[in-house]
Amino acid sequence: MDLSALPPELMLMVTSYLTHPDLKLFSQTSKFCRSICLPALFHGVYIDTTTPAAFAPGGSLYHVRSHVKHISLDAAQRISFAGCTQEVERTVDYLRVCAEGLQLFPNLGSLLVIARSLEGKYLDVKELKGIQKQLIWALFSTISRGRVDAKGGIGKGALDGVEELEFTFIDEGGDYEEETGKEILEWGVECLSEENKRFLQLGEAGVRDGVPIQFPRGLRVREAQLNFFTMAKFPCPDYFFNPFWTLQGSTETLTKLALCGEFGTQNEITAAIGPGGGTAEKPVLFALPQAVTFPNVRELFVTRQYMYPVFFAEISWRCPNVALLKVVVTEHDLCHLSLEAVEEIYVALRDMKRLRFFIVPGPNLELEEDLGPQELVAMWERAMEGWVECGMHELEQTIFVMRSMEPDEEGSRIGGVSVEVIREYREMANQVYYRLHFSKIPRMTLDGFSCQE
DSSP, rough: OOGGGHHHEEEHHTTTTOOOHOOOOOOOOOOOHHHHHHHHTTTEEOOOTHHHHHHHHSSSGGGGGOOOOOEEEOOTOOOOOOSSEEEHHHHHHHHHHHHHHHOOTTOOOOEEEEEEEOOOTTOOOHHHHHHHHHHHHHHHHHHHEEEEHHHHHHHHEETTTHHHEEEEEOOOTTTTTOOTTTTBBOOGGSOOOHHHHHHHHHGGGSSTOOOOOOOTOOOOEEEEEEEEESSSSSOTTSSOOOOGGGGGTEEEEEEEEEEEEOOOOOHHHHHHHHOSSSSSSSSSOOOOOOTTTOOTTOEEEEEEGGGHHHHHHHHHHSTOOOOOEEEEEEHHHHHTTTHHHHHHHHHTTTTTTTTTTTEEEESSSOOOOOOOOOHEEEEEEEEHHHHHOOOOOTTOOOEEEOOOOOBBSSSSSSOEEEEEEEEEEETTTEEEEEEEEEEEEEEHHHHHHOOOO
């Protein structure tokens, strides 16, 4: 059957059911099929230095650029210093070309950016720190710039339509101490080409002391995932591009936030932050002005590292209206979440007055008929009994969920256990009591949890 003979509406319906290999096959049959199939193939694009030429005017893919909805920019393998000016030039040039190429896509809806720390091999550490922040800042500044239209006016930038952002920063520098016995390489911005110098200049505002943090305009995302992995003891050093800055323009639009990270033990973090950290007066996680909050965030996903009380205290007042809070950890991670830490976290939870579901992964919960709790459930039960004694009025409607991490005998994951605080009025004593109700949750119900109120 000649599919190209079908009406366009029916053709679109047919191709919507085709798999990726089928689309590639049909895209080679006729010009009409290519006009339908190619856009479906290019909804997502991995951008590198060769991509802009293909999607630019006159390029082979120019006619499908308006169909691109998602772009992935992986600069993790390119950002590296090998102790030579040529490597520096290639690093800056790669980010510049990719950033300028992102402006070719008018209907971009989601963006993934992965960056890795610069290696300080034979380079002055102070110079390295400044270039690192300047590079990432210049990247986002270039993307956010408005395009010049046919009449010479400034239109919207590539970030203006982005509703989903995932930014990953991998810091492999540890404490960034200079290697002893090594000759420091003399290097400066003057080693770069004129194009790359101008590119770096866009990031100068991000490294000047005393300049208020103002992230480039246009980024008003609805969903964001920020990943920060570091070997350093302090989670967000001042000399790096802090990924949380990307959210500053999304205070009203952000509804879903995922925070993933790995940055030392609780003792190391507490020692680095010192007393009084994680408060409105001294934020340590978001590194944003005190007035910046995200009142419309309803769903929050965090890894175990962000469950430290010093971080969680800040998360609770930055995102006060969270309805669904899910801790994404492994069974091994739960061993490091002590009862004392759980009790401290409750202090922050009490500020989340709209919280309805608090989902915590757990081990394989082999429950008896009477739903007797295992060690993990017992730990939470002890903590919650203590909370009830202190008065748990704010969390009466909150359901705490211990989710199973292990598959059952048939290979599928079982649901978990919910712990609900039930308020009871005892007429004889004329007092209000709180009790804990444990119940088993099937997998289907657990996966269907929603923060809808």
